[in-house]
Amino acid sequence: MMLEEFEKRTGFFPTLEEYEVIEQAYMNFTGDKDAFCKAYKKNEGGLAEKIQHEANMRRIKAQRETEKTLEEYEAKIAKLEKSLERELEWKAYEDKDNVQQAEYERLAKAGGTKELTDDEAKELLYDWYGFAKEKIKILRSVPVYEVNRHRQLRKIGEIERPPIYNATDWNYIRFNCGCMCYELQNDTLRPYVH
Structure with a gap:
């Protein structure tokens, strides 16, 4: 199912990250596009909640990875600045x-x-x-x-x-x-x- 098809059938406009989770849930769904979108809109079996929870978990994981990468870069920058300070011999x-x-x-x-x-x-x-x-x-x-x-x-x-x-x-x-x-x-x- 295409993103545009999902939006047209549900009236919900997900982000690209959310749509990746929706697409994965659709692949695991036993019905067709219309049945999936109907189930999503009515939150049958907690489908929409599960998708939103998974999207949130992915977002949190990506944010943590970004923060970890940022901390690593900050540590590298601090190490380089310290090395540069020594090399420049400030007096x-x-x-x-x-x-x-x-x-x-x-x-x-x-x-x-x-x-x-x-x-x-x-x-x-x-x-x-x-x-x-x-x-x-x-x-x-x-x-x-x-x-x-x-x-x-x-x-x-x-x-x-x-x-x-x-x-x-x-x-x-x-x-x-x-x-x-x-x-x-x-x-x-x-x-x-x-």
Whole structure:
């Protein structure tokens, strides 16, 4: 029996997977097409329920197989990513043109160093360098990078680095003004390299 014949006789439009089960049940049925379709519509002997149950079981089995295959692929991908990580030899990286984290920490831990609020930092930048306060955005962290053996960078996080002040020649502020990013360190203003 063709799918179209089954649909016409029963008014039921099965999926291809369901029709495979219907076709198998029809092959095992002792009557003709019309008798099978009549029995299916009336669910004689639980025929329709049995077919639906078998279709559901096949669907569940296919879904489990798909999930198992997916898990296997995910495990392979994880293994390959781990292997690639080792091969690329990622290492911590700090741009030498920017203030190094060790320098910042030395200033932060020194006696008399205080953390500045955004307004205090803006006021200092306005007083010393004439930056317009309304255009300044104080940046309170720096990105953390790693570099691989091919000199490719990747960002792996951020480190908190709020503005701090100890003296006119011992301080740190990282900020944006307009489209430029700057670092003020120990009364030396320089562009921040991204």
